[in-house]
Amino acid sequence: MLKEYLNTAMEVAREAGQFLKHFSESRDLNIQEKGSDLDFVTDADRESQALIFSRLREKYPNHRFVGEEDNIPDSEVAKMLAEAGPDEYFWIADPLDGTINYIHHLSGYGVSIGLVNQGRSVAGAIYLPVTDEMFYAAEGMGAFLNGRPVHASACEKLHNAFTDTGIPVSKMDRRLRFMAWEKSVGMKSANTRMLGCAAQAMAYAACGYLDAYWELGPHPWDVAAGLVIGSEAGCAISDIWGKPFDYNCAGGIVLCAPAIHEELVTAIKEAE
The missing domain is CATH 3.40.190.80 (D-Maltodextrin-Binding Protein; domain 2)
Structure with a gap:
C-alpha cells in the first residue's frame, strides 16, 4: 500500500502545484494577515488545501487530514499523532509552502504532502512547480527526484x-x-x-x-x-x-x- 499512497501523494502534489502556478498568473491573491502581522495567507493557500484534501478524501475516506490552513496548534497535532492506533493514517499537507515567496513572485514555493502512521512519516512528496521538481520517498523504498535516486551530501566538515x-x-x-x-x-x-x-x-x-x-x-x-x-x-x-x-x-x-x-x-x- 505504501507505493500506492506515494503515487497518490505525487499526483495530488503535482495537481496542486500546477494550480498554484496558474493561480498566480491569472487571479488576485487576496492577501490577508494570519495570526500575526508577520504571517500571511492567500486565497491560493486555501483553495490549494481544499483541492488536496478533496482528492485524498475521494481515495481514502477513512484516513485523517491535517493542513496548515486548519490552524491546529503543533502540540495538538503531535498529540493526535502520538495517540493514533496502528491502522490510523494522517495526511499532513502544506498546500503552499513559501507563501511570502509566492506573494512576491519568487520561484521558491511548493506543495508538501506527507503521510504519517504511528508517529512516523512513511511516505511523502514535495513538488516545486516553477522548476517542475518532484521529490518523493516512502519508507524502505529510497528517495527520488524526478525518477532519479538522491542521497544526502557527503560533506564532512x-x-x-x-x-x-x-x-x-x-x-x-x-x-x-x-x-x-x-x-x-x-x-x-x-x-x-x-x-x-x-x-x-x-x-x-x-x-x-x-x-x-x-x-x-x-x-x-x-x-x-x-x-x-x-x-x-x-x-x-x-x-x-x-x-x-x-x-x-x-x-x-x-x-x-x-x-x-x-x-x-x-x-x-x-x-x-
Whole structure:
C-alpha cells in the first residue's frame, strides 16, 4: 500500500502545484494577515488545501487530514499523532509552502504532502512547480527526484558546508535567539541561505544541493513529507539540540549530511 499512497501523494502534489502556478498568473491573491502581522495567507493557500484534501478524501475516506490552513496548534497535532492506533493514517499537507515567496513572485514555493502512521512519516512528496521538481520517498523504498535516486551530501566538515535556515515569522524573542544561533553557525560554515520554503530546503538537503537545513520554527505540515524524503536519502535528522525530532516542533529541526550533524548542533548550542 505504501507505493500506492506515494503515487497518490505525487499526483495530488503535482495537481496542486500546477494550480498554484496558474493561480498566480491569472487571479488576485487576496492577501490577508494570519495570526500575526508577520504571517500571511492567500486565497491560493486555501483553495490549494481544499483541492488536496478533496482528492485524498475521494481515495481514502477513512484516513485523517491535517493542513496548515486548519490552524491546529503543533502540540495538538503531535498529540493526535502520538495517540493514533496502528491502522490510523494522517495526511499532513502544506498546500503552499513559501507563501511570502509566492506573494512576491519568487520561484521558491511548493506543495508538501506527507503521510504519517504511528508517529512516523512513511511516505511523502514535495513538488516545486516553477522548476517542475518532484521529490518523493516512502519508507524502505529510497528517495527520488524526478525518477532519479538522491542521497544526502557527503560533506564532512561544517566549515565546508552550504546551509539553509529560516527566521521565525513571529515572536521577537525567538527571532533574537535565532540571530545568535545563525551568527554562530554562519561563522563556522562556508555559506548560508534562507530559501524561505522549508519543504524546498529539506528536499534540497536530501538530494545534496544543500549540506544542511536547520530551523527553529517549522510546523508539522512543513516537515511531514521532508522527514521521510530526508531519512530515505540518508540524512541525519534531529531537533536543533541533537535530540530526536518531535512533531510538536518545539525544538525545531536539523536535517543534514550525517558527518556534520554533531558540529552543527554544537555550533547552535554554543550560542546559547
